[in-house]
Amino acid sequence: MLMTGKEYLESIRDGRRVYLGGDLVDDVTTHPAFRNAARSFAMIYDRKRAPENRDVMTFEEEGDTYSSYFLLPRTREDLQRRFETHRRIASWTHGLLGRSPDNFPSYVSGLVMDPAMFDDIRPGFGDNMRNYYEHMRKDDIFASHTVTNPQGWRNLAPGEGPKRTPTTLRVVAEDDQGVTINGLKMLGTSSAFCHETWCGNLQPVAPDQAAESITCAVPLNAPGVSIWSRKSYEASATSEFDNPLASRFDENDSAVLFENVKVPWERIFCHNNVEMTRAIYMRTPGHAMANHQANIRFLEKLKLIVGIARKLADLNNVTHIPAVQFTLGQLAAMEATLEGLLMGAINCGEEQVAGFHTVNRRYVYGALHWCTNHHSEICDTVRELMGAGVFQMPADVSVLRDAKLSKTFETYWSVPGQTAKDRMKLFKLAWDLLGSDFAGRHMQYEKFYAGPSFVMNMYSYLTGPWHEWTGSVDDLMASYDVPEQQ
Numbered sequence: 001m002l003m004t005g006k007e008y009l010e011s012i013r014d015g016r017r018v019y020l021g022g023d024l025v026d027d028v029t030t031h032p033a034f035r036n037a038a039r040s041f042a043m044i045y046d047r048k049r050a051p052e053n054r055d056v057m058t059f060e061e062e063g064d065t066y067s068s069y070f071l072l073p074r075t076r077e078d079l080q081r082r083f084e085t086h087r088r089i090a091s092w093t094h095g096l097l098g099r100s101p102d103n104f105p106s107y108v109s110g111l112v113m114d115p116a117m118f119d120d121i122r123p124g125f126g127d128n129m130r131n132y133y134e135h136m137r138k139d140d141i142f143a144s145h146t147v148t149n150p151q152g153w154r155n156l157a158p159g160e161g162p163k164r165t166p167t168t169l170r171v172v173a174e175d176d177q178g179v180t181i182n183g184l185k186m187l188g189t190s191s192a193f194c195h196e197t198w199c200g201n202l203q204p205v206a207p208d209q210a211a212e213s214i215t216c217a218v219p220l221n222a223p224g225v226s227i228w229s230r231k232s233y234e235a236s237a238t239s240e241f242d243n244p245l246a247s248r249f250d251e252n253d254s255a256v257l258f259e260n261v262k263v264p265w266e267r268i269f270c271h272n273n274v275e276m277t278r279a280i281y282m283r284t285p286g287h288a289m290a291n292h293q294a295n296i297r298f299l300e301k302l303k304l305i306v307g308i309a310r311k312l313a314d315l316n317n318v319t320h321i322p323a324v325q326f327t328l329g330q331l332a333a334m335e336a337t338l339e340g341l342l343m344g345a346i347n348c349g350e351e352q353v354a355g356f357h358t359v360n361r362r363y364v365y366g367a368l369h370w371c372t373n374h375h376s377e378i379c380d381t382v383r384e385l386m387g388a389g390v391f392q393m394p395a396d397v398s399v400l401r402d403a404k405l406s407k408t409f410e411t412y413w414s415v416p417g418q419t420a421k422d423r424m425k426l427f428k429l430a431w432d433l434l435g436s437d438f439a440g441r442h443m444q445y446e447k448f449y450a451g452p453s454f455v456m457n458m459y460s461y462l463t464g465p466w467h468e469w470t471g472s473v474d475d476l477m478a479s480y481d482v483p484e485q486q
């Protein structure tokens with residue numbers, strides 16, 4: 001079933017508990033801190049089933065129609081189709097919704113390729129994985145993932161400081177029906193808008209923390225679940241004109257609290273296994289497929305950033321200056337580098353699990369590393385092109401609604417070929433992307449959404465063909481020896 005946007009909005013009016021500061025939000029689809037972002041997600045649901053997108057963005061299997069981000073790739077063409085599906089979703093939201101409905105299905109599509117691995121954790125978990133994938137694609141489920149722990153959760157070295165307080169999500173009871181979980185999970189981007197969250201661990205879990213290795217899926221309106229939102233940038237957006245991005249694309253991040261929540265065995269995928277709670281993502285293509293989606297999303301955002309860079313240079317009448325062209329050329333080269341890496345990931349696919357053709361992990365991790373390490377630098381370059389423009393503009397759009405002030409503004413702030421209003425409009429957009437509170441959150445998001453930057457290095461270290469590289473050094477060294485005395 002492919003949900004319409006309206007059905008999606010209806011489906012998240014489900015009694016979930018979302019806290020915004022001290023307020024309990026009763027309906028995120030109508031609340032001023034959330035409603036426009038909810039509509040942006042609804043727009044994705046509508047557009048992916050629209051006639052002009054349906055051929056690429058949906059597929060049929062045994063008479064049912066599903067979103068293409070659930071397609072299990074077996075050929076290069078399948079990878080291309082998944083790429084185009086992610087790309088269209090990212091282009092509709094300019095890459096600003098990081099955890100869009102196509103993100104977590106990419107994890108699940110990779111995980112379901114190896115049910116035997118789950119059965120090795122505990123017999124029956126393989127079926128749980130298969131059934132969860134079926135449920136997600138059949139019901140068009142939007143899921144977040146909360147696979148990191150609250151900061152400060154680590155064990156200190158023995159003898160150092162007080163013992164850790166057990167506030168991180170863990171199993172506190174177990175019976176024939178399932179387990180009871182209690183504690184906090186981080187950081188549920190989009191959770192306020194999702195149907196379910198997948199709890200697990202991408203960080204290592206210590207041997208004495210087996211109860212924390214629980215990996216399960218939980219409806220976000222289940223008894224005992226509450227969603228604790230950070231500050232909403234949508235709520236503080238002055239208007240669409242002043243904050244064109246924060247007002248529409250604030251996907252929200254929240255801590256998700258589980259207070260004695262019952263989880264049935266059917267929705268449990270790992271339990272009491274500190275190694276596998278983390279390994280499931282890397283031993284299947286799940287982690288690479290989800291981060292490939294994230295890279296495609298980044299590419300669409302980069303196109304917006306580069307487009308704004310050029311528009312700012314034109315606005316400031318500096319595009320003809322060679323030094324500015326040099327800067328724009330550098331940005332264009334960076335965009336091409338990333339696009340090339342993503343093409344490589346689908347053109348040089350691999351068979352990590354027999355029978356499936358999945359993205360090239362080295363190129364996915366190379367691109368992820370590149371994005372994490374270059375986003376701030378790129379934004380800084382474009383801010384330099386912006387100059388002081390945004391601060392030369394009036395405080396907000398109300399000046400344009402006042403006939404007298406608006407006339408004065410046009411007289412003194414316009415430049416040949418550009419109205420003052422158009423200048424203000426572009427500067428406000430650029431600031432929302434690069435300088436506002438919303439932009440600041442994006443800076444942190446790009447640095448951390450896939451884990452801290454040192455972890456990005458590890459992904460590339462672990463997937464590098466070191467034998468091939470050291471082998472060529474060995475071959476070279478074997479080709480000569482101590483020369484005989486002449």
Ligand SMILES: Cc1cc2nc3c(=O)[nH]c(=O)nc-3n(C[C@H](O)[C@H](O)[C@H](O)COP(=O)(O)OP(=O)(O)OC[C@H]3O[C@@H](n4cnc5c(N)ncnc54)[C@H](O)[C@@H]3O)c2cc1C
Binds near residue numbers: 147151444450452
């Ligand atoms: C906006 C945003 C959205 C996010 N969305 C999600 C989401 O949807 N789902 C999800 O599960 N997670 C999400 N995350 C969480 C993200 O995965 C974590 O922020 C990330 O794993 C870093 O963990 P931490 O924030 O606990 O930082 P910490 O682990 O506390 O690290 C703090 C600092 O210490 C450094 N540090 C820590 N350990 C080491 C080490 N061994 N070596 C070197 N340096 C070290 C880190 O590099 C970092 O600079 C999101 C984060 C942000 C900022």
